Amino acid sequence: MAAVSDARPSSPAASPLPRFLLLYAALYSAYGAESAYLPSFLQSHGLGAESIGAVLSTGTVVRIASGPAAGRLADRLGARRGVLAAAALLSGLIGTLYLGAYGLLPLLLVCMAHSSTEASLAPLSDALAVAASMVRGGFRYGWVRGAGSAAFVAGTLLSGQLVDRFGLWCIIAASSALFLAMALAATRVAAPDAAGEADRGGTLAAARTLLAVPAYRTLLLVAALIVGSHAVNDAFAVITWRGAGYGGTAVSLLWSESVLAEVFVFFVLGPRIIDRVGPAGAAAVAAGAGMVRWGVMGFTLAWPALAAVQALHGLTFALFHLGAMRVIGTAVPERLGATAQAVYGNVALGLASAALTFASGYLYAGLGLHVFWAMAGLCGVALALAPGLRRA
Secondary structure (H helix, E strand, O other): OOOOOOOOOOOOOOOOHHHHHHHHHHHHHHHHHHHOOHHHHHHHOOOOHHHHHHHHHHHHHHHHHHHHHHHHHHHHHOOHHHHHHHHHHHHHHHHHHHHHOOOHHHHHHHHHHHHHHHOOHHHHHHHHHHHHHOOOOOOOHHHHHHHHHHHHHHHHHHHHHHHHHHOOHHHHHHHHHHHHHHHHHHOOOOOOHHHHOOOOOOHHHHHHHHHOOHHHHHHHHHHHHHOHHHHHHHHHHHHHHHHOOOOHHHHHHHHHHHHHHHHHHHHHHHHHHHHHHHHHHHHHHHHHHHHHHHHHHOOOOOHHHHHHHHOOHHHHHHHHHHHHHHHHHHHOOHHHHHHHHHHHHHHHHHHHHHHHHHHHHHHHHHHHHHHHHHHHHHHHHHHHHHHHHHHO
């Protein structure tokens, strides 16, 4: 895999922010263009419901395994920017193979290959952005991540328009083109000199070093609890709302409110909270907000209550993520930044979300609306663990 050196210094007169904004806009608009309609695309290429679930779940497993491997490679080579650009390029090229794949085995193979390259894109982008944001005269990480959330919405809206006009194949073409644009953007982002320092140690040595950092250990557990608690919401909130009689407009408004709250926290509120209370305080606020959010959603389906707690998504996800980036940026050795990001994003979050999404089906069948109280309980455990992040 070709590597672009991270040691190239950036001009002190040029702000790194615009190029990172382009990187995140391309990445998250690609995600948005593809994710909502991919199951429908798979169905149009000959898969039934069971096969669609098998293909998508296999992709999740591949991401959990391949993401940390790519992060480790980036740290060993000292070339996060190069590995990111190569992964984005491969994601764009491999994604086009969906167009000619029909039936279970071809689509499964394409999904596995695509997932293996796509898994590292967000963690490596975060590794570069967090490092660049901590350089004197840099920028707020929340600005680029908030731009990413806004781009995700734009990509989703774009894909809807394209599908209505041209058909489902357009989501593949659009997302692939955006991944290719991301590859170009990745070669242009700034990286501080320290990010070019390679870590020549073995994988086990890197794992031991990371797990020896108390704040990072705590972060992985708290992240699995808080972000994992969103699994029931992602899988069954819309089903529950529609079952209660809410129409498409009402559902869209509730979902859009959560995304807008996320963008607001990334851009405006979150950095101020982090500066005031630190990562431990931010995690405690996120966990407390999760207890309120899921507790209310497990108690009532009244519109005013749902509208009120959907705004808490800005705290339960965006604020916690900002705190996590601060922990990784300050507590983890810089030479292991990409590995730490990949383990956080693909293992702690990916594995927890996959496990809780699987369990949520059984819990929802048995508990109905009250399943959200179980998620509130997870946030309660996270609240008790949050003080451990003060060691960052």
